[in-house]
Amino acid sequence: MAPPPEPRRPYKRPAISDQQRRRELALQAQSARRADAQARARALASSLLTTPTPPAATHRHEEEHEEEEEQEHTVADVAASASKLRGSEARRWFARQIMLPEWMVDAPPHLASDWHVFARPSGKRCLVVSSNGITISRVRNGSILHRFPSALPNGSKRDISGPASSYSILDCIFHEPDQTYYIIDMICWRGYSLYDCTAEFRFFWVNSKLTETSAGDPPSANHRYRFSAVPIYECTLEGLQAAYSGGTPYVKDGLLFYNKHAHYQAGITPLTLVWKDETCSQYVIDTDGKGEVPNEQHLVLELQEDGKLVTSDDPPVVFGSLDNEFIQKSNLRTGNLLRFAVRDESVRLVDGKMQTGELQFVGKPNRARAFADSHSKALFQYAARHAPLRIDDLIASIQSNNMELESTDVEMQD
């Protein structure tokens, strides 16, 4: 009854079908020629036109557009922009919205009183937007992960309540093994913006709002993926222990620390921190294309117009530069992400900043990659290879805080 196993890959056969190749080449040629014909028809028409430069009206709109981009994100803006966006623009826009943690290279003071901690699910970080009867998730580079119906507000055709265009935006990690979206933060709920709320409040809302919907239910026809909240702890000794070694329904990839008082802020922020070791993550030290740890630390940096190589921080940190000759020879362009190896002995730490000597060009990273490494990531990776920050260090930090509990100065690290 079990069907006979599918015929395995052809044994000792080259993987070519010349016929299929001929078909594809013919199709490509046809579509290129159609484009040519169309362009010729239009060129004929444009040559009759008398306006050589784009009209002023267009310029004006472009300026408006730029201004819009510079505005702070208010909820109206989020909802309005999100509804108008599509394609590449939506990708870029979403790519800028996610709050990204710095890597923890030192334990911040007052962990127990000022910070939350939770075990980060392993998976794809994404923003999930539900509105108008559909739910769309986008990964960090802005490309769509899933389009699906969900039980989030206005997330499926069935569940439309209130104005259909009112948005909910969740910050999630999609965990492949159990096909679940783990909610790690909430940005907007039924059109109500949580940007200006503290992390403490946002976490409270995740838990209370999720139970108002059936988004936590197992998948069904109108709810393709389950949503689940992650258990969030106060970063006390017990909380840290629970997050670090407690059981989770998902595979862990390090711990996330959220400063309780911090607002949701797009981009890299020191008010959320990520930390990992071998116990709570499979991937502590970055690996190369083959899943192996390279001998030398690798850095992905962005090439600037002046040849400088910078991190993704704002403002960017310069790690070196390339000369013009090399740039031209290797056919590199401004904005390219490039992978470099750093020799350990050339690294120096000055005032908590990492300085590198000679960078050795390795190649271009995977195309899906949208951002350069951050400075703190480089630092964390360096530490991970030499003197990692251990769980005991975190415990010790909490214990020492406990002892000086009288000290009341709450110091934000902004």
Next chain:
Amino acid sequence: MSLDVTQVLLSAQSADGAIRKHAEESLKQFQEQNLPGFLLSLSSELANEEKPEESRRLAGLILKNALDAKEQHRKNELFQRWLALDAGAKQQIKGLLLQTLTSPVASARSTASQVIAKVAGIEIPQKQWPELIGSLLSSIHQVQPNVKQATLETLGYLCEEVSPDAVDQDQVNKILTAVVQGMNASEANSDVRLAATRALYNALGFAQVNFSNDMERDYIMRVVCEATQSPEVKIRQAAFECLVAISSTYYDKLAAYMQDIFNITAKAVRGDEESVALQAIEFWSSICDEEIDILDEYSSEFTADSDVPCYYFIKQALPALVPMLLETLLKQEEDQDLDEGAWNLAMAGGTCLGLVARTVGDDIVPLVMPFVEENITKSDWRQREAATYAFGSILEGPSADKLAPLVNVALNFMLTALTKDPSNHVKDTTAWTLGRIFEFLHGSALETPPIITAENCQQILTVLLHSMKDVPNVAEKACGALYFLAQGYVDAGSASPLSPFFQDIVQNLLMVTHREDAGESRLRTAAYETLNEVVRCSTEETAPIVMQLVPVIMMELHQTLEAEKLSTDEREKRSELQGLLCGCLQVIIQKLGGMESTKYSFLQYADQIMDLFLRVFACRNATVHEEAMLAIGALAYAAGPNFAKYMAQFYQYLEMGLQNFEEYQVCAITVGVVGDLCRALEDKILPFCDGIMTQLLKDLSSNQLHRSVKPPIFSCFGDIALAIGENFEKYLIYAMPMLQSAADLSAHTTATDDEMLDYTNQLRNGILEAYSGILQGFKSSPKTQLLMPYAPHILQFLDALYNGKDMDDTVMKTAIGVLGDLADTLGVHAGPLINQSTSSKAFLEECLASDDPLVKESADWASIAITRAASG
């Protein structure tokens, strides 16, 4: 109607053709006159213990075919037909089917389980047979093993037919419990245990939740592993099939069991029956597939957002896994290279070894090389072949840096072996390995110093050309090696190292095609495919030799047309050969027609070539030759307006191609050729447009035609309109409503998956290309106002696309172009309409700001056209 159903069913299996035909007619009539009565009597027949086994079985089979078909369109019809049937009749039929499960006759039970599953496949998603699973499960504790076996079999088929989301978790749990209990070693009846094991294979897709629960998963895995140790070989095989399915469905849940599974599979590979051992190897191949996919997906990306985790099972198992696979390589069968369908332990092991190499890369090299070195010079051909195969297998995966030094050493050895080894097996594998070397370690993209240099290139060619005279299977592999050798020089520019030997290569390949035994081992096909690649990668300096090839191939094609009075078999062979020759001519036409230096001298042959193609078409009655059609498209493009003189004769075949619903590839290619013709002939295609348009419109209205052909048909409307301009007028009343309804549909489709979204976007693009061509075609014509009534709808379509938020960049580019075309063609009349449209302004602004240069370019054009329209 009174009809002795039993008698008719028996007659339908009669050896006498006339009786059979008559019986089939009667059945058909019965079905047409009274469908419920027909289905009911078939199920009564199946359930009736008094009736002969043969009539019962056929009754079941006809029932099954009345519920399901391979073709999607037919399948939907049958589904609807069943759902519309009288409820009482359906109830009776289902009752009879369930009753048959208790029959003492095994074939009746088995047929009934399949029919029940088909009915379930239709009804359960409609929530129409809710009690089925419950009633099946209630009889599972029957003492009679035959009933238990039939019930488990039914559950298995049911899981195959019904999608997991149509069944409640509660019922899934009960099904799994019953199935796993049936698989348990404590089940005394081996038929029951086998049925349960096979049922689990189908039920695995339902077990998502259960596999997430540690205890339940442990239990299922234990039972499956125990079943691999059953005394019954069929049970062991089925259990391994379950493990294979688990490895791909639940890869991430396997860590705890890998050690045990390794032991079980190793034992099976080394000592069990071949059918079991093959599945055990398949398990590891399947794990490789998973890990290759995962590693591919995140390649170098373990950063702040880590991906689906790879557990590196293969890497961990490597030290034990590789030796086990190497052992299997020594278990070759004599003459396995001559048998296309052969599949044995050595082949499965070798295939798995290749996958392991792709999974782990460099790490496999030190584990395999000692085996290669030890065995490659041994006197037993099995050892030399296994060593060569092992080496060839690891050429994809490890880095060029790691492999290049080894290959440099091995190359000479391989070349010698290919000439001198006494074993055909060894030579076959050696030629294949050389092909892999050229495929993966040769070409301008590699950074390592070239393996093939000016010095050894001649030697390599000498050996390969010599091997093309060897036995067919070896010669075929030598052709394959040459294919990749040529491909590696595709970017070599004018100084291709193959140029000095070009004449020799071409002549030798032609000689191969003429070998008496070229029909064996796919040799002739391989020779022509290699010739095609050699021509594609050729440079201007060898163009004269390619030109000489034209009359040669034409002569070959001519000869195929001379043969008369062929048998069916011979006709098929001729058609295949004509395909190869037309394919070769297509490549040559593209090559020579694409270079200014050769185009004009080549076109001297155009009349004769066209004549040959027409005669190839004439060889068949009802269908057109796909390869000839592709070649004609290339010829039309090269010939330009001069192609018009062939149209009168060619037209009938063009129409035939457009009518070919069954072979939709042929239809799609013919649609593409219409586009080629439009661009080549421009308004000279006009006399043929009535026929072409009629056929294209028919194609669009057909629900038999494969959907992938529809977008190109819309694009083709645009090609035609652009070619014939305002003459498209008479087609507007037919084409525009079609475009409008397709546009409405595609604008409001909510794509549920990527494939669907992709198709929707292709459709949109086709529709927009049609609009674009039509608008541009009418440009500067006095009849422009004929398009005005359609303008509002086109703008609505653009609005809908803009608001739908799911178009891709290609659609965006075409869509904004259409906005420009509308303004350009309709001028001042379009201005107010565009102003009224809700989103065209925002749409244009977005496109102007696009990153994609093609979108931007299209938008720039549109913006100029719109400004002009607005200003009058």
